[in-house]
Amino acid sequence: MKIKLFEISELDFKALSVPILFNDDSSDRVFGLISDNKNKYKLGWQSDVIKPVIKWINSNICSIGIDQKFIIFEFDTGKVLLKTQLDYFFFDTLILNDSVYIITELELIKIKIKDFFIQESYALPDYFESIRIEKDSIIVKCVDSQVININ
Amino acid sequence: MKNKQFAKYPLCNKFLCYIDKEKDRESKLGDHGVRKYDYEIGRFTSIDPLWEKYTGWTGYQYTRNNPINRIDYNGMNDGQFGSWMQVGPMQELILGDKNVNTYQEIIENSEKLANKQLINAWAEIGLMGLTGLATDVALSSPFAAKYLSIAGNYVKGLLGFGDDAVNLGFSINPSKFDYFFGRVVSGPEHNISRSAQNLKDLTTLGIKNEVQLTNIFKNALKDGSIISSKTSKYGTTVLKGIEIGNNGKLEVGFFYQGGNMNSTPSISTIIPKIYK
Numbered sequence: 479m480k481i482k483l484f485e486i487s488e489l490d491f492k493a494l495s496v497p498i499l500f501n502d503d504s505s506d507r508v509f510g511l512i513s514d515n516k517n518k519y520k521l522g523w524q525s526d527v528i529k530p531v532i533k534w535i536n537s538n539i540c541s542i543g544i545d546q547k548f549i550i551f552e553f554d555t556g557k558v559l560l561k562t563q564l565d566y567f568f569f570d571t572l573i574l575n576d577s578v579y580i581i582t583e584l585e586l587i588k589i590k591i592k593d594f595f596i597q598e599s600y601a602l603p604d605y606f607e608s609i610r611i612e613k614d615s616i617i618v619k620c621v622d623s624q625v626i627n628i629n
Numbered sequence: 630m631k632n633k634q635f636a637k638y639p640l641c642n643k644f645l646c647y648i649d650k651e652k653d654r655e656s657k658l659g660d661h662g663v664r665k666y667d668y669e670i671g672r673f674t675s676i677d678p679l680w681e682k683y684t685g686w687t688g689y690q691y692t693r694n695n696p697i698n699r700i701d702y703n704g705m706n707d708g709q710f711g712s713w714m715q716v717g718p719m720q721e722l723i724l725g726d727k728n729v730n731t732y733q734e735i736i737e738n739s740e741k742l743a744n745k746q747l748i749n750a751w752a753e754i755g756l757m758g759l760t761g762l763a764t765d766v767a768l769s770s771p772f773a774a775k776y777l778s779i780a781g782n783y784v785k786g787l788l789g790f791g792d793d794a795v796n797l798g799f800s801i802n803p804s805k806f807d808y809f810f811g812r813v814v815s816g817p818e819h820n821i822s823r824s825a826q827n828l829k830d831l832t833t834l835g836i837k838n839e840v841q842l843t844n845i846f847k848n849a850l851k852d853g854s855i856i857s858s859k860t861s862k863y864g865t866t867v868l869k870g871i872e873i874g875n876n877g878k879l880e881v882g883f884f885y886q887g888g889n890m891n892s893t894p895s896i897s898t899i900i901p902k903i904y905k
Binding site: 504526565566 | 802804808816817819820822823825826829857859861862863866868877882897898900902903904905
């Protein structure tokens with residue numbers, strides 16, 4: 479599915495009558511509208527250097543992460559399947575086999591695609607640097623060069 | 630004027646004044662930086678720039694008329710012997726008016742500037758428990774070398790760099806400062822971007838250097854409100870938040886190795902919050 483994320487003004491954000499994916503009235507500085515021309519959703523976040531990461535879990539289920547916010551929802555209905563406030567800053571989303579991994583600064587969170595429940599959290603000893611897949615293992619490298627093996 | 634401080638400086642001569650400040654040959658006044666000091670009458674010759682803070686005192690007094698127990702190195706602030714443990718005064722003491730941005734600069738400069746004056750000052754204010762040591766003794770080998778080492782280690786210790794750490798209550802890996810102040814410019818894109826965003830957010834909060842940030846960490850550890858506590862197989866991270874004026878809030882992660890809450894925590898991360 480082809481979607482576009484447009485940055486909009488705060489005034490437009492307030493005026494637009496479309497579902498909100500996430501926002502925070504006290505600290506949002508950037509506002510966006512995500513659309514496939516048919517469905518529209520709005521969202522707000524704090525960081526102005528970093529952009530939201532949008533990943534498709536399947537042809538209709540979409541994930542968006544930015545700052546400490548993460549959501550999984552059905553694009554054609556707007557049904558929220560998972561919405562969580564992260565403890566650390568969001569970095570990326572990895573979709574592997576039957577799971578979604580939310581990668582944050584100091585933690586990986588595993589979510590089962592079957593029910594979208596958080597299955598497990600993996601703490602990192604230092605800031606996340608990179609991730610690679612080896613057979614059935616996920617190898618995470620941290621900034622301090624420590625390597626964590628997640629089975 | 631004879632007193633404890635003056636008596637301790639046997640090298641005071643026509644070039645050096647009270648507490649080793651340079652003496653103006655014509656006026657014979659000591660140059661404390663912000664103001665000139667007349668050591669014959671024991672008064673500054675110009676009004677205290679911070680007079681509003683000390684309205685009960687004349688604007689010309691030196692160390693609130695308590696030169697036995699207090700000392701004023703720059704003509705701006707006085708402090709008690711042995712209590713100049715704070716990072717701000719320490720930076721000022723070591724570097725004078727020099728503007729520095731990183732602790733690395735302070736360490737380098739403190740090692741560079743660990744000269745007679747610094748040794749005097751440090752011995753005098755008792756930072757190392759060396760009060761009472763005469764200047765000439767301090768300068769003689771091997772004491773001088775020892776002091777040079779102590780000088781560097783003291784500042785390093787402030788950050789938990791060295792074994793001789795003077796306990797700030799927490800430690801921090803120096804590379805974290807790179808991440809907090811936008812100095813990560815290579816490696817994964819998300820780290821570079823987050824580092825740049827951290828710099829921007831800290832600047833918005835008015836936090837411009839490592840010294841300021843370290844002081845905020847100190848305050849957060851002592852007075853911050855606990856936002857969350859999370860335990861993993863590595864240890865426990867307590868996230869504490871502290872308001873930064875009206876601009877926003879800084880959340881600071883304090884990591885306790887092995888979950889030992891009596892140990893000294895290390896700084897694991899920061900989460901700046903900017904209010905609208």
